[in-house]
Amino acid sequence: MWFNQKIKPEDVKLKNTKFLRSNGIDVIEHLPYLDTPNFRDxxxxxxxxxxxxxxxxxxxxxxxxxxxxxxxxxxxxxxxxxxxxxxxxxxxxxxxxxxxxxxxxxxxxxxxxxxxxxxxxxxxxxxxxxxxxxxxxxxxxxxxxxxxxxxxFKLRSRLEIFEMLDKFYRAHWFARNNDLTGKESDKVDLDIIMERREALEYTCYNEYEWDSISLDT
Structure with a gap:
């Protein structure tokens, strides 16, 4: 699709990693970039x-x-x-x-x-x-x-949606890692992130059914 040509997941990863770290949300460098999206209508x-x-x-x-x-x-x-x-x-x-x-x-x-x-x-x-x-x-x-x-109902910019999904994906890693290691941060709520990420995943990837979306990090 034409809009996918404007979305470069590698660039989105770099941009969001820098943004999140500057806002106190640390993410690991080797967390992969997301697949190119195939938006639902x-x-x-x-x-x-x-x-x-x-x-x-x-x-x-x-x-x-x-x-x-x-x-x-x-x-x-x-x-x-x-x-x-x-x-x-x-x-x-x-x-x-x-x-x-x-x-x-x-x-x-x-x-x-x-x-x-x-x-x-x-x-x-x-x-x-x-x-x-x-x-x-x-x-x-x-x-x-x-x-x-x-x-x-109309979608906002697809690039904006994908960038938001990528942010939630990386923030999800941070929140889950905090949960596993007993750390705390007022910048993230794991439950909120998981539920919101699921809706973003559903939007960006037409091949995912609601009840089979993976929230791996």
């Missing part, structure tokens, strides 16, 4: 975001029958993973604790997709989702349809 990304927005409502105590109907009415069923289908088959309080935790963390992916779509400019390694997110998305509790949001 905006409609696919917006639909994945809408599915996750809907599933997250379960954490907010929305009845699963209402969420399931909203997904069906907005023709999003094909974007459900097998795990998400399982979430909708049981009441939220009856789901295993780990499933409930996974659903809670969906909000980080939704926030990241909103950044990818240019809806905000506050994607960090260490600060949580802002309340403004609610104003950026359809209000499922009011049964607002997803169609308009999906049609209007």
């Amino acid at each position: 905006p409609e696919q990304i917006a639909k994945r975001m809408m599915v996750q927005l809907a599933i997250f409502q379960l954490h907010l105590e929305a009845p699963n029958r209402i969420i399931k109907k909203w997904i069906e009415d907005n023709e999003l069923s094909d974007f459900l993973t097998s795990g998400e289908m399982k979430y909708l088959q049981s009441d939220y309080q009856d789901l295993p604790e780990q499933d409930q935790i996974d659903i809670y963390w969906y909000v980080e992916a939704i926030w990241t997709f909103a950044w990818i779509g240019g809806l905000h400019n506050k994607l960090t390694f260490n600060t949580g989702v802002e309340d403004s997110l609610a104003s950026m998305t359809p209000k499922i509790e009011k049964n607002e349809p997803a169609e308009s949001f999906i049609k209007k």
